Amino acid sequence: MHAVVVGAGIIGLATAWRLKTSGWSVTIVDPDPAGGASRAAAGMLAPASEVVWGQTPLYPLLIASARLYPTFVEQLATASGHDLGYARSETLVCASDAADLQSLRELCALQTALGLTVEVITGTEARTLEPALAPGVAAAVRLEGDHSIDPRRVMSALMVLLAGSIVRHRVATLISDGGRTGGVSLANGQNMVADQVVVCAGAETALIEGMPELPVRRVWGDVVRLAVPERLRPIVSRTIRGFVRGRPVYLVPRPDGSLVLGASVREDGVDGISAGGVHQLLRDIERVVPGVLECEISEVMARARPGSPDDVPLIVRVDDGCVVSTGYFRHGILLAPLGAQLTADLTTGEPGDADMLRAVAPSRFAHVTPTGDS
The missing domain is CATH 3.30.9.10 (D-Amino Acid Oxidase, subunit A, domain 2)
Known part of the structure; x- marks a missing residue:
């Protein structure tokens, strides 16, 4: 099975790595890999200090992903041989x-x-x-329990493990056949066919032609x-x-x-x-x-x-051939292990964590259906 992952920030790269370790062939498409919001991030792994009033649905996600981080770091550091700048200081x-x-x-x-x-x-x-x-x-x-990591080192390690799978071009359009996404068309006119397309393009998601409308600002x-x-x-x-x-x-x-x-x-x-x-x-x-x-x-x-409107990620299957993972706001680094797991589970058809998937589904907004149509 082959997946095209659109976006090489920390969410796209971590998702691609998870798919690859599950036996999938992956191609990551991004004109500037590791150059977007993840490059600017400070890398605070702060499930406690990121708590603010009015975001109750977000807290279980932050806490769950923080618990996944030590294993995520150990596996990535071992596989890549890179020091990720993981600091356990308070x-x-x-x-x-x-x-x-x-x-x-x-x-x-x-x-x-x-x-x-x-x-x-x-x-x-x-x-x-x-x-x-x-x-x-x-x-x-x-x-x-609030630690930190260097996102640039994390993405560098992931890119080493995904070397040869990254295409430095911009995805212009989703290719659809009978309502099912079957690949992507690049800005240079090249088409890529895929069993699954995984859109992790962050704030650029809405610029891709053929994407369903999602409430992302x-x-x-x-x-x-x-x-x-x-x-x-x-x-x-x-x-x-x-x-x-x-x-x-x-x-x-x-x-x-x-x-x-x-x-x-x-x-x-x-x-x-x-x-x-x-x-x-x-x-x-x-x-x-x-x-x-x-x-x-x-x-x-x-x-x-x-x-997103409530600053909780949006992770959803929009059709039989496409999954979208975006809306992480300022929590993308902390949520990377959990977000990659949930996105990969949707992509491969694994059951996943039903409660977590409900929490990140766009259908939580009354005006948005699971397919993203208003």
């Missing part, structure tokens, strides 16, 4: 001042209600763990990468997340000593880097880890992420 969520402490308390109440393990510590205790935290940090929450994020001077290393040893006047900001250390700064979320239609977004990130992180302003900016990028 996450600290900090209140930048007394006013933000209320947001932190509300977050703790929600996390505790979900059965997650949290530990509230004072600002002084937080600075004992991370001396670079600002004097104004009023309190913090320790989340021992483009949500941009600006990300700054920083080189830390030797005299300051390490600025932090844990992932630091903060509330600054109600706004979230995060700082993720990499094994090479660099840092990833982010948390901007915008739907302004600006494809490029937002000057205001980057300014806000730097201003906010200064309130939490002021030493960051002594670092060198090595890279700034912006990418559009695919968001």
